[in-house]
Amino acid sequence: MSLGQPLPVLMYHHISPKPGLVTCSPDNFRAHMQWLADNGWKTLSTDEFAQALTDGVMPKKSVLVTFDDGYLDNWVYAHPVLKEFGQRATLFLITGWMGEGEVRPHAGQPGVPDVPTHGQAMAAAADGKLDTAFLRWSEVEAMRAAGTFDFHSHTHSHTRWDRQIADQGERDQALADDLAASRATLAARLGEASPHLCWPQGYYDAAYQRVAQAAGFTHLYTTAPGVARRDTDPVRIPRLVVKDKPANWFCGRMGLYGRPLLSALYLGLKSGKKGF
Numbered sequence: 001m002s003l004g005q006p007l008p009v010l011m012y013h014h015i016s017p018k019p020g021l022v023t024c025s026p027d028n029f030r031a032h033m034q035w036l037a038d039n040g041w042k043t044l045s046t047d048e049f050a051q052a053l054t055d056g057v058m059p060k061k062s063v064l065v066t067f068d069d070g071y072l073d074n075w076v077y078a079h080p081v082l083k084e085f086g087q088r089a090t091l092f093l094i095t096g097w098m099g100e101g102e103v104r105p106h107a108g109q110p111g112v113p114d115v116p117t118h119g120q121a122m123a124a125a126a127d128g129k130l131d132t133a134f135l136r137w138s139e140v141e142a143m144r145a146a147g148t149f150d151f152h153s154h155t156h157s158h159t160r161w162d163r164q165i166a167d168q169g170e171r172d173q174a175l176a177d178d179l180a181a182s183r184a185t186l187a188a189r190l191g192e193a194s195p196h197l198c199w200p201q202g203y204y205d206a207a208y209q210r211v212a213q214a215a216g217f218t219h220l221y222t223t224a225p226g227v228a229r230r231d232t233d234p235v236r237i238p239r240l241v242v243k244d245k246p247a248n249w250f251c252g253r254m255g256l257y258g259r260p261l262l263s264a265l266y267l268g269l270k271s272g273k274k275g276f
């Protein structure tokens with residue numbers, strides 16, 4: 001049986017010089033993107049990835065680079081790197097956490113803003129000081145115009161409703177309302193409501209999936225480790241956590257995940273363990 005060409009879907013959160021949880025340094029991120037560029041890999045748009053799934057043909061040397069949450073550091077440190085190499089990535093925004101105001105400077109410009117660590121960003125979110133840690137709509141528009149990112153939903157409030165509401169009907173309604181708010185916000189801000197949704201903390205169940213599909217989401221991104229293949233179910237897209245490690249490590253992993261049999265063997269060996 002042929003396994004088919006694998007297509008790695010990479011997952012990043014923070015690109016920041018301050019180490020912390022789910023954080024990759026700007027130097028290592030640049031090394032990853034440079035490795036892709038130097039070795040002839042194409043970073044797909046979200047639409048191109050969806051088309052590959054629809055066609056059932058995964059193009060070789062292609063990768064989907066994803067980011068979750070919408071941190072300020074994605075603009076400050078990831079955007080300039082993607083622009084430098086003519087690459088693109090997918091960003092899942094918590095649409096209710098976005099700020100207003102002018103575009104802030106990014107790396108390579110004077111007056112680069114201080115970016116918080118992951119822990120500080122979570123504390124800022126709890127305190128309602130979202131603007132210090134998360135993107136502004138003006139920055140989203142700038143990245144969209146530059147072609148470095150396209151933008152999709154990571155829900156409106158990043159709430160784990162399964163932990164908040166015991167009653168199934170009420171929980172489903174809360175999730176439906178959250179997703180509707182996210183789609184309405186994206187439609188109002190970007191002119192279109194994306195059919196791509198990434199689950200907060202990777203959590204979903206059958207009811208979540210049903211609610212999301214009813215809301216109009218056709219592609220659901222998980223944190224289950226794996227590579228996309230021609231038979232990947234678009235409502236259970238696996239992703240690979242990228243570690244804060246240099247190019248030689250990235251090269252080794254991409255060598256594994258880009259090959260049909262090796263990737264299957266390696267993922268089997270890891271058997272559910274998280275990590276790239």
Ligand SMILES: [Zn+2]
Pocket residue numbers: 068069154158199200201
């Ligand atoms: Zn998240």
